[in-house]
Amino acid sequence: MADVLKVLGQVDTAATTVTTLYTVPSETVTTISSIVAANRTGSAITFRLSVHVAGASADDKQYLYYDKSVAANDSLTIVIGITLNQTDVLKVYASAVNMSFNVFGVETT
Numbered sequence: 563m564a565d566v567l568k569v570l571g572q573v574d575t576a577a578t579t580v581t582t583l584y585t586v587p588s589e590t591v592t593t594i595s596s597i598v599a600a601n602r603t604g605s606a607i608t609f610r611l612s613v614h615v616a617g618a619s620a621d622d623k624q625y626l627y628y629d630k631s632v633a634a635n636d637s638l639t640i641v642i643g644i645t646l647n648q649t650d651v652l653k654v655y656a657s658a659v660n661m662s663f664n665v666f667g668v669e670t671t
Contacts, residue, residue, distance in 0.1 A: 564671050570584045581653065582651055585651045587669070587671075592669050593644070594666075595643060597611065597642060598639050598640070599661065599662070604635060607658045610628050610655040611653070612655075613646065613650060613652055614650065617651050627640075
């Protein structure tokens with residue numbers, strides 16, 4: 563088994579649109595070490611972060627953060643250490659434009 567440390571995903575979300583940040587590749591397990599949500603505007607923005615096991619449809623139980631506020635021109639760093647299996651999906655949603663998300667971790671194949 564090989565471990566690869568990497569930037570797993572980066573997105574600049576559209577307003578009020580659920581967006582895939584990262585999908586675990588086939589025959590891979592992933593450990594998410596951190597997620598950064600960056601607000602690039604002069605007003606607070608809220609965001610949502612959810613984990614969809616095996617690509618499941620949306621369900622309330624999937625949310626890790628729900629309408630969490632990030633202050634104007636600020637960022638939130640989430641040090642989390644969660645593990646995901648193949649085809650699990652990490653999704654984000656922002657209440658406005660100009661919100662960036664980055665996810666970092668280790669893929670093991």
